[in-house]
Amino acid sequence: GENVGLHLPTLSVQEGDNSIINCAYSNSASDYFIWYKQESGKGPQFIIDIRSNMDKRQGQRVTVLLNKTVKHLSLQIAATQPGDSAVYFCAEIGDNYGQNFVFGPGTRLSVLP
């Protein structure tokens, strides 16, 4: 893959505020998307997923929005807490066989006290 930069985009939010993390995906044929959270020194953990026949899905304190027209995915976190500080990745099914995921470079979320 191409080098998209050595430094992750960083989003800093105040504790209690809402966070919005954005992701652009590449394959217009992708039909399944996932958001992952990765804390320091750990593996990625599933947060929420969405299929291409939906444009919004809600979980506990999280909402994923899908805009297929502009190939854009966003993750909204309500009432952001210190424990939400992590790197967040979006992932799409990146091949036409529906086998392998392609991951975005990630966004670092820092929650300020």
Place this chain on the structure above:
Amino acid sequence: NAGVTQTPKFQVLKTGQSMTLQCAQDMNHEYMSWYRQDPGMGLRLIHYSVGAGITDQGEVPNGYNVSRSTTEDFPLRLLSAAPSQTSVYFCASRPTRNSGNTIYFGEGSWLTVV
């Protein structure tokens, strides 16, 4: 339920040495894969397998070999380590090779090649 288990957690190798990163899952998942994660970059697929006896290359396969003799295990081999292989490696699995199934990750293996 252990999920996806990787060993070792940390390893330092000298250039030219070989080693194997072990991965095991106890969820009877058909699909397993190895990713590497480098600073500022997303996870990049090295190799994957859609079932025992079947493996295929991902985005960055050079310098790595894999095998899948059982459903549970998917080891990643570095035959002659290079400094460019310094990275964090994640093994992952999911129930089937079809889309619509969440992929589960191990805790990662930190590899440094000096």
